[in-house]
Amino acid sequence: MFDSASIIVGLEIGTSKVCAVVGDLSPEGVLNIVGLGQAKSRGVRKGEIMDAPQAEEDIRQAIVEAEQMADVEIRSVYLGVTGAHIRGFNNRGVHPVVSADREISEADLQDVIKNAKTINLPAQNHVIHAIRQHFLVDGQDGIANPVGMLGSRVEVDVHVVHGNLNRLQNAIRAVKSLQLEVDDIVFTGLASSLALLSNEQKELGSLVIDIGGGTTEYVVYANGIIKHTGVLAVGGDHISNDLAYGLKVPLSRAEQLKIERGSAFVEEDAKGQTITLANELGMPLKVISLENLRRIMAVRLEELFELLAQDIQQVNAMDYLRAGVFLAGGGARIPQIGKLAEKILGMPVSCGKTTSVSGLKSALDQPEFASPIGLVKFGTFQQRKRATKGFLKDTLGQFFRRT
Amino acid sequence: MDESPLTTPPAIENTARAVCLKVLGIGNAGMSVLELLVAGGFPAASTAAINSDLETLQASSLPAKVPLETKLLRGLGSGGDPERGRTLAEEHAAAIKELCRGSDLVFITAGLGGGCGTGAGPIVARLAKETGALVVAFLMTPFDCEGSRRQHLAQKGLEAFREAADAVICLPNQKLFKTLEENTSVLGAFKLTDELLADAVRSFWHLATHKGLIDLHFGQLCELLRDQHTESAFAVAEAMGPTRSREVVEKLLGSPLLDGGAVLPESDSILVSLMGGPDLTIADVNRVMEEIASKCEGVQVTMGAAIHQDFQDRLGVTIIAARCVDHSSAPVSRPGIEGLQSQLLSGSSPRSGSRFVPPPPTLRPEQVEQLIARQGRGRGQKGGPRFRQAQLPLEIVSKGRFDKSEPTIHKGEDLDVPTYIRRGVALN
Numbered sequence: 001m002f003d004s005a006s007i008i009v010g011l012e013i014g015t016s017k018v019c020a021v022v023g024d025l026s027p028e029g030v031l032n033i034v035g036l037g038q039a040k041s042r043g044v045r046k047g048e049i050m051d052a053p054q055a056e057e058d059i060r061q062a063i064v065e066a067e068q069m070a071d072v073e074i075r076s077v078y079l080g081v082t083g084a085h086i087r088g089f090n091n092r093g094v095h096p097v098v099s100a101d102r103e104i105s106e107a108d109l110q111d112v113i114k115n116a117k118t119i120n121l122p123a124q125n126h127v128i129h130a131i132r133q134h135f136l137v138d139g140q141d142g143i144a145n146p147v148g149m150l151g152s153r154v155e156v157d158v159h160v161v162h163g164n165l166n167r168l169q170n171a172i173r174a175v176k177s178l179q180l181e182v183d184d185i186v187f188t189g190l191a192s193s194l195a196l197l198s199n200e201q202k203e204l205g206s207l208v209i210d211i212g213g214g215t216t217e218y219v220v221y222a223n224g225i226i227k228h229t230g231v232l233a234v235g236g237d238h239i240s241n242d243l244a245y246g247l248k249v250p251l252s253r254a255e256q257l258k259i260e261r262g263s264a265f266v267e268e269d270a271k272g273q274t275i276t277l278a279n280e281l282g283m284p285l286k287v288i289s290l291e292n293l294r295r296i297m298a299v300r301l302e303e304l305f306e307l308l309a310q311d312i313q314q315v316n317a318m319d320y321l322r323a324g325v326f327l328a329g330g331g332a333r334i335p336q337i338g339k340l341a342e343k344i345l346g347m348p349v350s351c352g353k354t355t356s357v358s359g360l361k362s363a364l365d366q367p368e369f370a371s372p373i374g375l376v377k378f379g380t381f382q383q384r385k386r387a388t389k390g391f392l393k394d395t396l397g398q399f400f401r402r403t
Numbered sequence: 404m405d406e407s408p409l410t411t412p413p414a415i416e417n418t419a420r421a422v423c424l425k426v427l428g429i430g431n432a433g434m435s436v437l438e439l440l441v442a443g444g445f446p447a448a449s450t451a452a453i454n455s456d457l458e459t460l461q462a463s464s465l466p467a468k469v470p471l472e473t474k475l476l477r478g479l480g481s482g483g484d485p486e487r488g489r490t491l492a493e494e495h496a497a498a499i500k501e502l503c504r505g506s507d508l509v510f511i512t513a514g515l516g517g518g519c520g521t522g523a524g525p526i527v528a529r530l531a532k533e534t535g536a537l538v539v540a541f542l543m544t545p546f547d548c549e550g551s552r553r554q555h556l557a558q559k560g561l562e563a564f565r566e567a568a569d570a571v572i573c574l575p576n577q578k579l580f581k582t583l584e585e586n587t588s589v590l591g592a593f594k595l596t597d598e599l600l601a602d603a604v605r606s607f608w609h610l611a612t613h614k615g616l617i618d619l620h621f622g623q624l625c626e627l628l629r630d631q632h633t634e635s636a637f638a639v640a641e642a643m644g645p646t647r648s649r650e651v652v653e654k655l656l657g658s659p660l661l662d663g664g665a666v667l668p669e670s671d672s673i674l675v676s677l678m679g680g681p682d683l684t685i686a687d688v689n690r691v692m693e694e695i696a697s698k699c700e701g702v703q704v705t706m707g708a709a710i711h712q713d714f715q716d717r718l719g720v721t722i723i724a725a726r727c728v729d730h731s732s733a734p735v736s737r738p739g740i741e742g743l744q745s746q747l748l749s750g751s752s753p754r755s756g757s758r759f760v761p762p763p764p765t766l767r768p769e770q771v772e773q774l775i776a777r778q779g780r781g782r783g784q785k786g787g788p789r790f791r792q793a794q795l796p797l798e799i800v801s802k803g804r805f806d807k808s809e810p811t812i813h814k815g816e817d818l819d820v821p822t823y824i825r826r827g828v829a830l831n
Contacts, residue, residue, distance in 0.1 A: 045808040084811060233811040234818050241803045242821035251804060274667060294829045299821040307813060 007072050007365065008176040008383065010375025011063070011180075011189060012080035013171055014356045015044045015214030018062040020077070021369065022070035023359070023376035033359030033373065033381050035070025043309050046214035046233045047082035047188075049170045056174050063178065065294055076181035078375040078382075080188035081128065084213050088229030089094055090133070094155045102150045109147060109154070116158040126165040133157040133225040142223070160318045161187045172209060184382060185239060189217025189229055191374030196352035197221060204323035208352065209308065209341075210371060211331020213237050216306055222320030230311055232304070236330050239300050247288045248311045253277065257293060263370040264301045264340040266294045274378040288305060301337065328350035328370035422611055425536070426604060431459050432543060433599070438463065438510075439601040443819075445608070447516045452503050453527060455491055455519045457561040457700025469498050471523060487558055490708040492530075499530045506771045508611055509603055510538040511568065512712020516545040516553035521560030528567035537624070539607065540568040541600050545593075546576045556810040562772070572607075572635040572723060574600055576661050599660075604641040606721035609789075610707045635725045636666045647718040648687040652694040656721055670724035677708040680715035691720060699724075 006022045009033075022035030039061035043054030093116025097104055117130045123369040135143040137151035146154055172182050193208040201358050205222040214235045239262070244254035259263050261275060273290040312318055327337065332351045341349040352372050354364045364373070426449060428437030434452045441464070451467035454460045460468050471491040493498065503509050509531040513520030524540070532538045540563060544557040565571050576596050593640055613623055638661045640654035661667060667685045675695055677688055689707050696704055802810075802819050811818040816825065821828065 044812070045805065048808075050808065051741050084809065168570075232813070234817075237804055238819065238821075241805065241819075242823065244805055245821050246823060250508065289831065295828060295830060296823050299826060303818075303822045305827075307818075 007070075008376050008379035009066070009074050009077045009375075010080065010191070010372040010379065011050045011059070011175065012039055012191075012278060012372045013044060013049065013059060013174070013373060014080075014188075014212055014371075015047055015235060016212070017368070019059040019369065020053075020059075020062045020066040020074070020374050021072065021372040022066050022072060023357075023373075025380050025383060029384070031359075032376065033364065033376070035066045035068075035358055036096030036360060036362070036369070037064065037069060037073065039065070041213075044214065046084060046166055046235070046237075047090050047212065047231070052170070052174055052177075054241075057176060060155065060178055062301075063180070068195070076183045077175060078379045079166055079171060079175055079185050080180050080191055080371055080375050081163065081185045082169055082188045082217055082229055082231055083163065084215065084233035085162060085167050086128070086187060086229075086231045088159060088161045088226075090157055090227075091130075092155055092157050092159050093117070094153065096153050097151055099371075102152060104146045104149050104151055104154055104265055106147055109135075109156075112140070112154050112156045113158070114158050117160075118124070118286050119160055119327060121308055124165050125162050126168055127162045127328055128168070128185055129159070129161040129162055129190065131159045131161070131190075131226050131255070133159060133227075145175075146149040155309045159229065161190065161229055162260070182380065186375055186378045187217070187229065188212075188374075189219045189231065190218065190372040191372070191378055192219065192352070192370040193219040193226075193374065194377045195354045195357070195374035197369045198325050198327055198355050199224070199324040200367050201326075205320035206323040207312065207317075207321050207325045207345075209325060209327050210329040211235060211337075212303070212325065212329045215305060216308070216329075216331070216391075218312075219313060220315075221323075227317050227320065228312065228315045230308075232307060232311075234304055234307075239297055240368055240369070242296050243293060249277065249286070250289070257288075257295065261290060261293060262297050263335045264292050264298055264337040266291060267336075270294050298340070301334070301340055302344065305341050321347055324348035325352065326350060326351045328367045330368050332367035334382050380393055405687070420715050422508060423506045423613065424449050424508045424510070424608060425531075426528060427453055427502070427531070428465070428509040428510065428521035429453045429511060429513040430517055431456060431528055431754065432593075433512040433520055433524075434459065434463055434465065434511040435593075436466060436514075436541070436597045436600045436604070436623055439513075439597050440604055441465065443601060443605065444674075445605065453492075453502075453519075453523065455488060457521070458538075467502065469495060469502060471495050471519070483518045485518055485522030485560060487768075488520075488524075489526055489530055489572060490520045490521035490522075491519075493553045494528035494791070496526075496530055499527055500534055503531040503536055503809075506531075506534070506536045509538045510607065511540045512537065512542075512604060513540070513561040513599060514543045514545070515557035515564075515664065516549060517556075521556050521563075524560065524742065527566040528564060532567065532569070538568040539570045541604050542571060542573045543600055544573060544575045546580060556572035570725065571637060572603055572637050574637070574660065578662075581659055603637050603723075606639060606676050606678065606719070608712070609678055610721070635723050636660055636662075636670070637721065637723045639719070639721045641717060641719040643717050647716075648690040649694075651718050651720045652691055655720055656698065661722070661724065666724050667695070667722075668702065670699070670726050671701055672703040672705065672723070672725050673699055674721075674723040675704060676723075676824045677704040677706065677719040678714055678719040678721075679708065680712065680713055680717060681710055682715060683708065683710060683718065691718075695722065695780065750799070814815070 006025045008025055010021045012019045017252060018039045018041045020037045021033060024034045026032060037056040041058050043049055043051030043058065049055045063074055093112050095112035095115055096109055097108055099105065113132060119127065134141065134157060135146045136155040137143055137146050137149055168185060172185065175182055176271050189210055192210040196208055203224045208255050210217045212235045214233065214237050216232045216235055216274055219226060240251060240255045243253045243258055247254065274287050275290055276284050277286040277288065278283050283353055323357040324360045325341060325345055327349060331337065338349040338351065344386045345350045350366055352370055356372060357364060425442065426437060428434040431454065432564055434454055438451050441450060449463055451469065452460060452463055452465045453469045453471060455471040457470050457472060460470050497665055507559060511524060513524040515521050528540055530537050542561065545553045562770060574596060579596060638655050638658035640651050641655060642650035667673065675692065678692060692706055744796040
């Protein structure tokens with residue numbers, strides 16, 4: 001039905017669900033979400049695959065569902081990766097301008113970016129992204145494109161996101177075992193931010209917090225560039241686990257209670273209220289206090305935001321966030337979470353909305369789908385880059401790859 | 404003996420009070436300290452040497468000498484056997500007492516680990532005390548490289564000294580080892596330690612006898628030390644020039660003998676003696692004392708400042724940090740081994756019967772002594788020995804879902820454990 005070259009698929013192997021989103025990039029460059037497939041994830045803990053066969057089955061299920069919905073054959077995916085091993089930091093590359101007239105050329109830029117990307121990392125670490133920030137010409141900051149400027153020294157900052165190669169390979173292998181190609185791996189925090197933020201919000205400075213099942217990813221944008229990224233291996237699973245432990249109920253029941261009765265705040269009216277748990281025949285099993293439930297959730301979420309605030313404060317990025325905080329992931333659904341985050345972070349917090357993408361309304365409005373949609377969006381950027389680099393070479397390359 | 408033991412001790416110059424001082428050097432090490440002391444301007448008349456090694460004794464320039472000899476030894480010394488030294492000293496008790504008679508203050512310098520200082524020293528201290536003098540022992544323990552036997556003997560000697568003397572100031576040579584340069588000769592190393600000990604004696608002497616800017620009365624000193632059986636750490640520092648008061652404190656606190664100042668807050672009383680020229684200002688004194696006091700809050704600090712003509716533009720500070728080993732509980736005599744044993748084991752008696760308590764290990768008397776000594780050395784009577792409840796490596800909170808995954812550790816905190824448990828939030 002669709003031209004397969006224009007199909008871009010984002011796959012996220014999350015802790016609570018595996019999700020595949022199919023996007024169709026029209027010749028005019030408009031992205032349209034045409035398919036969505038998801039499956040409950042059973043082989044993943046804290047964003048990393050622990051049980052490969054189980055995870056492969058879940059991936060297959062999600063992919064098949066997405067294929068059916070979009071009526072396409074999925075051959076390659078942009079794979080989202082996360083986990084506590086992923087770190088972000090900033091690195092600077094320096095390059096002296098050697099040409100006689102001191103004019104900065106495209107070649108100089110390539111060199112300085114190359115310098116910035118040469119990073120001393122332990123051998124087992126793999127650079128996932130090296131995202132260019134602003135250029136500096138002779139120490140002058142904030143230059144977006146210095147080509148044609150005069151100067152003796154050009155510098156560039158890159159934001160490097162790296163992770164443990166073996167642990168990244170686990171996810172890639174699981175996908176490859178299903179005869180799928182991996183176009184690229186993308187840090188899911190980055191993907192969410194791509195889906196949620198408009199250029200204006202990036203320019204103003206914003207913080208995207210994706211509270212997933214097992215991990216929480218966060219990305220800080222300031223002045224249009226990525227300033228900071230991070231992962232905290234705490235997520236919705238922790239809340240369920242805390243509840244199961246604190247209320248002495250099975251994990252599945254705790255999960256259900258979290259979704260049905262949870263809140264990020266202990267409201268006055270919750271005090272003294274009780275919930276009667278019933279077994280499948282409707283017989284009362286147990287009475288638990290709603291206040292306790294909310295208290296357990298509230299302290300966990302409070303801690304989560306406090307840890308994030310500490311980390312962001314450490315890189316002095318708090319003052320750059322003029323557009324505020326955007327929440328994504330399943331955690332963004334918790335009632336009152338925005339209010340709690342506002343209290344701790346001290347700035348406006350809203351639930352992120354997927355922007356500049358059209359298509360399935362059901363997918364676009366859900367905060368959980370921010371990162372797979374972001375993956376598709378990342379894919380469109382890559383596709384465009386390829387297109388500008390050399391259409392002929394690219395199509396020929398693809399032609400050969402297919403046959 | 405070329406000069407009779409002094410019956411009328413000489414008056415020490417610059418003394419306002421007629422404090423009669425006697426410095427006894429025991430053994431070869433004690434004598435060499437004494438010789439350094441005399442060479443440094445100490446009135447030779449108030450010194451005396453006691454040694455079992457006749458050869459060294461004869462070669463020495465000290466005026467008063469008490470040879471500890473019997474026909475049995477043929478003047479060859481005690482041969483590194485403290486037992487012999489002890490017997491010899493008992494044998495010559497009369498001569499030693501005679502030497503100390505009339506003195507208010509007796510200083511004993513000795514090196515521990517050999518025969519004479521270790522064996523005879525404590526006996527001399529006891530005899531001197533019996534004549535009514537305040538006895539302060541200045542001791543050195545051997546370097547580690549001198550062998551474990553000497554170390555062991557030195558420890559025993561130190562114990563004996565602690566019981567016999569009013570105060571013991573001990574210079575563990577090994578502590579100085581770090582400060583020695585690589586190419587220091589053996590002679591040089593011993594000379595250095597001798598000099599340090601001589602410095603300590605000298606400053607104590609100054610403290611007790613010199614007319615001070617801020618007086619430390621002899622009586623006060625006695626009160627501080629008498630029957631306290633303290634063990635002390637000390638350090639001496641000197642500095643010159645306009646910033647001397649600041650430099651001197653820095654030097655003091657950096658001294659390995661005070662463990663970089665760590666000893667100070669642990670001690671029970673601290674004695675600070677300042678020695679300055681006529682240009683010593685009250686501001687200097689204040690600065691030094693403030694710095695020291697800030698390092699040891701809640702500790703009794705006694706200070707004395709003395710003036711000496713030679714100290715123009717110089718400032719010397721001696722700090723003696725005393726720790727009472729066993730303060731009121733132990734009388735002068737040592738409790739019997741049986742008593743110690745029960746004291747050691749008393750900790751395990753009130754356990755409940757349900758739990759299996761392994762029987763206490765049978766200890767030889769020496770081991771018991773060592774254990775007691777180790778306990779005593781810990782913190783003195785200040786707050787008594789501190790017990791810390793050990794933590795059992797039991798995981799009380801099960802990790803549930805995260806049992807097999809890599810724990811999320813953030814700044815030493817396991818985030819997988821429910822927050823409300825870590826924060827101690829009470830649930831109703």
